[in-house]
Amino acid sequence: MPLRFAADVSTAKTDYGTVLLDQRSGEYWELNPTATLVIDTLMAGGDEEAAATAITEAFDVTAERARADVSALVEQLRAGGLAV
Numbered sequence: 001m002p003l004r005f006a007a008d009v010s011t012a013k014t015d016y017g018t019v020l021l022d023q024r025s026g027e028y029w030e031l032n033p034t035a036t037l038v039i040d041t042l043m044a045g046g047d048e049e050a051a052a053t054a055i056t057e058a059f060d061v062t063a064e065r066a067r068a069d070v071s072a073l074v075e076q077l078r079a080g081g082l083a084v
Contacts, residue, residue, distance in 0.1 A: 003074065004040035015044050020082055030061065034059060038070050039077075048074065 005011065008023040018036045020029040031039065037058060041051040052066035061069075077083035 002045050002047075003077070004084050005041060006082055006084055013079075022080070022082060024081075029080070033071055034069070038073055042074070 005020070007023075010021040010023060012019045012021075013036070016032040017031075017033050018039065021027075022029070034055060037054050038051045041054045042048070046054075048067070048070045048082065051070045052063060055061055055066040055069065056063050074083070
């Protein structure tokens with residue numbers, strides 16, 4: 001399922017990944033390059049499996065671990081109210 005950030009979440013790419021600002025709470029979330037690859041894939045319309053595949057192609061990680069990491073990231077973003 002494609003990922004979208006909530007309307008009051010701002011994003012900024014950095015040399016180290018992506019920073020998210022939740023404008024409701026004033027809290028920042030810093031995403032590393034792996035998490036940035038995941039959100040870029042999902043926001044471009046890819047599903048979680050496509051994001052896991054992108055991770056295994058870019059990093060030395062098993063498909064099982066990549067799927068678990070993608071799922072955990074999406075769950076955290078949604079639980080934090082950052083993504084819908």
